[in-house]
Amino acid sequence: MEYIQQNFNVNFSYGVFFSSNLFDPANTCLSSFLESKAEPAFQKKLLVILDGGVVAHHTNLPQQITSYLQTVRGFQLAPEIITISGGESVKNDLPLLFSLVDAIDKYGIDRHSYVIGIGGGSLLDLVGFAAAVSHRGVKHIRIPTTVLSQNDSGVGVKNGVNYKGKKNFLGSFAPPAAVFNDAVFLTTLDTRDWRSGMVEAVKVALIKDAPFFTWMEEKAVTLTAGDMPAMKELIYRCAALHMQHIGGGGDPFESGSSRPLDFGHWSAHKLEQLTNFELRHGEAVSIGIALDSVYSFLLGWIDESAMQRILTVLKNMQLPIWHPLLEMQDGKPSPVIVGLEEFREHLGGQLTISLLRAIGKGEEVHHIDLDLLYKAVTICKNNQ
Template sequence: MEYIQQQFDVNFSFGVFFSRHLFDPANTCLSAFLESKASTAFQKKLLVILDGGVAASHPGLAEQISRYLGQVRGFQLAPEIITIAGGESVKNDLPLLFSLVDAIDRYGIDRHSYVIGVGGGSLLDLVGFAAAISHRGVKHIRIPTTVLSQNDSGVGVKNGVNYKGKKNFLGSFAPPAAVFNDSTFLTTLDGRDWRSGMVEAVKVALIRDAAFFEWMEQRAAALTAGDMPGMEELIYRCADLHMAHIGGGGDPFESGSARPLDFGHWSAHKLEQLTNFALRHGEAVSIGIAIDSVYSCLLGWISESDMHRIVSVLKQMQLPVWHPLLEKQDGKPSPVIAGLEEFREHLGGQLTISLLKAIGKGAEVHHIDLDLLYKAADICKNLQ
């Protein structure tokens, strides 16, 4: 038998920039980055895809973006800024996905050029995937506009859309060229989006950084009430922890079954789907964190007092810790708990669920005791 073995490494590097008023002409954060990527041999192109909700909340934003990017040396801005709806529904719209691919083709966005997504996490997932499947990978820049996307999804390497009711069934691992977090966009968020975005910081603190959890525990009420300097610090620390996990010798493209950053997510993804996304992602993750923390307590891994501390922080952030779909329905299994197998399929390989050994220390299990899980759900119901 003749045999040839091939092996190579691919190096990825990208920065997350923190700024305010990103498209103010006096702010060179984005323009300096782009001009550092310009070529003297040819002109590169830019295509902007903007969240319509963000545009409505910031009148004149599209024109401001056009003026700002139109002055960047070495780049030509596409003649239109494509404005689409935001929110989870865009990830269920395959014709919309291919309309963005068509725009990439129509405006000649090649692999030296950039697609820029401005919006929440769902829009960035969609835009990143459209870029990833065009020309086998067009560069994309993310400008997240929500708490959730600035501290978690926007700084990661995943893109995707939903398919056949399954969250992120179609997707890619395609790191952005850069991420620009502009806290000005957070000033117009509604209360639910402001609060629910914080839960990813709770999640990553619980599995990696006890001191960060304690920091949020002390400031939960102020953060919930709209403390902007506090929120900027929360986003920075949360993004830093996510980036450290992705690049810190972990498994950035998730080739194994372990998903420590998915703590609280196995039930959250199913809750989102079953409620037709009436639950925000962060609200569903809050419920997932609560049930998995209580389950960890029932295993004897964390103390009852620590479990109550976790639930208390979630409740201070005005986030839910239980949902009726966690109960058995007319004698049949809870449709959320029945989704454990679907979560295993999404991961591939054996079931792997992240739990807590302590606040600040995650651990994984490959088996869930369903009776104990239902008991955890009942406890969450009584704690809500």
């Protein structure tokens, strides 16, 4: 038998920049990055895809973007800034996905050029996927505009859209060329998006950083009330922990079944779907964190004091810790809990759920005791 083995590594590198008033002419954060990538022999192109919800609060933004990017040396801005709606619904719209691919084609965005997505996590997921499947991978830049996208989804390597009711069924691992977090966009978020975005910081602290969790305990009330300096610190620390995990020698493209950063997410994904995404992602994750933390307590892994600390932080952030869909429905199993098999399928291979050995220390299991899980549901309900 003849046999040839091929092995190679691909190095990915990208930065997350923290700034304010990104498109102010005096702010060179974005322009300096782009000009560092310019080529003397030819002009590269830029295509901007913008969240309409952001424009509603920042009405001069398209004009500011145009004025700013037209002055960047070595780049040509596409004649159209594409504005689309944000929110989870855009990830359910396959014609919209292909319209973005058509725009990449129409404006000649090649593999040397950049697609710039500006918006919340759902829009960035969609734009990143459209870029990833065009020309086998066009470079994309993310400018997240929500707490959730600035501290979690926007700084990672995943992109995707929903398909047949399954979250992120179609997707790619395509790291961004860079991420630019602009704190000004946070000033116009509604209270639900402000609060729900914090839960990913709770998640990553619970599995990786006990002192960070203690800091959030102390700051939860003022964070919820809109303390911007505290929020900027939360976003920075949360983003740093996520990036350390992705680049820390683990499994950045998730080729295995281990997903520690999915703590609290197995039920959250199903809750989002079952509520037609009326629950924000962060709200669903808050419920999932509460459920898995209580389950960890029932296993004897964490004590009651630790469990109550977790529930109290979530409640002080004015986030939910229970939903009726967690309970049995007319004697039938909870539709959320039935979703465990879908989560296993999403992971590939065996079921792998992250639980807590202690605040700051996650551990994975491959089996869930359904009787204990329903007990955890009841405890969450009674602690609302």
